[in-house]
Amino acid sequence: MTAAAHTTLLVIAKAPVPGRVKTRLTPPYTPAQAAALAEAALIDTLAAGLRLPAARRLLVLDGVPGDWTPAGYEVVPQAAGGLDARLAAAFGRCTGPALLVGMDTPQLDADLLAPVFGPGGWDGRDAWFGPAADGGFWALGLAEPDRPDLLLGVPMSTASTGAVQRARLTDAGLRVADLPLLRDVDTAADAAEVAALAPHTLFARTLRETAEHRTLATGGAGR
Known part of the structure; x- marks a missing residue:
């Protein structure tokens, strides 16, 4: 059995509570709408994880699990x-x-992560790195995960x-493989672009329904 077959998937997330998640979507969206979009993004992400041949799946959660939490994940606190x-x-x-x-990144799908979880995913590699368009990163993989020195002190957000995180890996002598560049959903413009890239996701559908609701509400107010 290859190392890839022993790979754990970690999803780090915040419970989709209005006023606590996706605050940069407000405005134009209300806190409740922003939380609904966050919940949809999380559901899409967790569903993609279920389609991976991971040995173990952990949802590392800030908050309380809800009915959006699927079977197949261990929920542990941050x-x-x-x-x-x-x-x-x-x-x-x-x-x-x-x-x-x-x-x-609700546009994430199992195919995107197949190189990590497929046969030979860790052959000749010590780390995987997924850069984000805003300068951050959306994915980080470590062959030897109990290495706090690779993360502590990296300035986040x-x-x-x-760039700093990837340099920390290479400076430690790790062989790093890169995943594709993805755009995080932080702003309304991000949400629109990601939904257009992945129109069949729950996130895209929720965004469309939210936009329709806002249009109807605005039209009604003007009568």
Whole structure:
């Protein structure tokens, strides 16, 4: 059995509670609409994970699970501290190769991650890195996950986060393979672009329904 067959999938996420998630979507969307879009993105992400041949699936959650939590995932709480510490702690729960993704890329599908989870996914590789269009990263895989030194101190949520994180890997002598560049959903413009790229996702459908609701509400107010 290859190392890929022993790979753990980590999904780090925040429970979709209005006012606590996707706050940069507000405005133009209300906190409740932003939370509905976040929930849809999370459902899409978790569903993609179920289609991967992962040995183990962990939802590393800030908040309380809801009816959007599918069977097939172990739900564990996020650690305290900054995002770098929380990511390091999530990897620390794994004993073999692990790939971590977030909830901000609902266009993610199993085919995109097939190179990591397929046969030979870790042959000649110590890490996988998925860059994000905003300068961050949407995926990080480590063959030896209990390496907090690879994450602690990396400045998160900046335009240079991805470059610093990837440099941390290569400076440690790791052989890094890259996944495709993806766009995170942070703003309304991001949401529209991602929905257009993945029109069959729950996220895209929720965005369309939200836009239709806002149009009807605006039209009604003008009469």
